Amino acid sequence: MSLGKMIKSSDVKGDTPYDIILRAWLDHKTADLPAQLAGMLIRWQKVDVLIRQGEIVSAADADGTIKQVRKRFNFSGLVEWIRQEYRVSARTAYEDIRNAKRFFLSCEGREDVEYSRGVMIEWGENMMHSAFEAGDFDAASKFFKELNKIKGLHEQRVDVPDYSEFVPPTFTIVADPTELGFEKIDNPDEVVARILNEKRAGFIDSEAEDAEVMPDGE
CATH class of the missing domain: 1.10.287 (Helix Hairpins)
Known part of the structure; x- marks a missing residue:
């Protein structure tokens, strides 16, 4: 699947929760998702927002003035936020972060x-x-x-070919060699048998020539 191209729901194979949610998203049918899967998608969307926007915290200036500043979530902090907000286990929170990054990566092709x-x-x-x-x-x-x-x-930037427009060559299997310009053989079975006999005879002659002659009495 090429990067930079929006994938289609038909490209998504499998029946894991992730696959089902992604197909529904691509088909604009997330409203039809079961409650459990819809809840997973909501968490993934929130995680993506938090990763991009961070959190607002209180911080002191050099002169001691307290102000609100935005900082990035660290991984453990994001896990704890998901646990508290949605009342899920740490394992589920970790999976939400992993799936959120994978999900929006898939939809945006990056x-x-x-x-x-x-x-x-x-x-x-x-x-x-x-x-x-x-x-x-x-x-x-x-x-x-x-x-x-x-x-x-x-x-x-180096210009490279647009491989999405590449059309691979089409090959045709031909059963009749005469279509390729070869001479027609009316009795192929006899020809094959003759070639095999010649090879067999040649092999026996070669072995006979290479055989070591043993003196009499040995």
């Missing part, structure tokens, strides 16, 4: 590293705008340069 890059870009842009609005243009400029590196805007 590799895991691209998922992480997208999150980093969102965070970097937020911090760049915050620094700019605060008048810290030096910090905003550094964020801007770093974002350009993450996005690869300075990299030289």
Whole structure:
């Protein structure tokens, strides 16, 4: 399945909860999901939002002023949030995180590293705008340069063929050799038998020539 292409529900095989939810999502039929599966999808959507947006916490400035800031969830913190919010086990919370990343990766056609890059870009842009609005243009400029590196805007792009448009050659199996220009053989069974006899005779002659002649009496 090629990256960057939206997959179809017919591409999704299997009957695991993940497969069923993904097919329903692609067919725009999530409203028809059973309550348990619908609840799983809701948790995955929330996890994806939390990974991208982080959480609001209180932090003190250098002068001691308390303000609300946004920070990324660490893995254990996200697991604990899911456990408390949805009253599920730690194991279920871990599975929710794994499935959320896999689910939205599948729908958007990106590799895991691209998922992480997208999150980093969102965070970097937020911090760049915050620094700019605060008048810290030096910090905003550094964020801007770093974002350009993450996005690869300075990299030289190499044109490659669009493999999605590649049409593989079609091969046809031909049972009659005469269609390929070979001479027609009316008695193929006799020809095969003759060739085998010749090979067998040649093999016996060769073995006879290579055989060691033993002197009499030995």
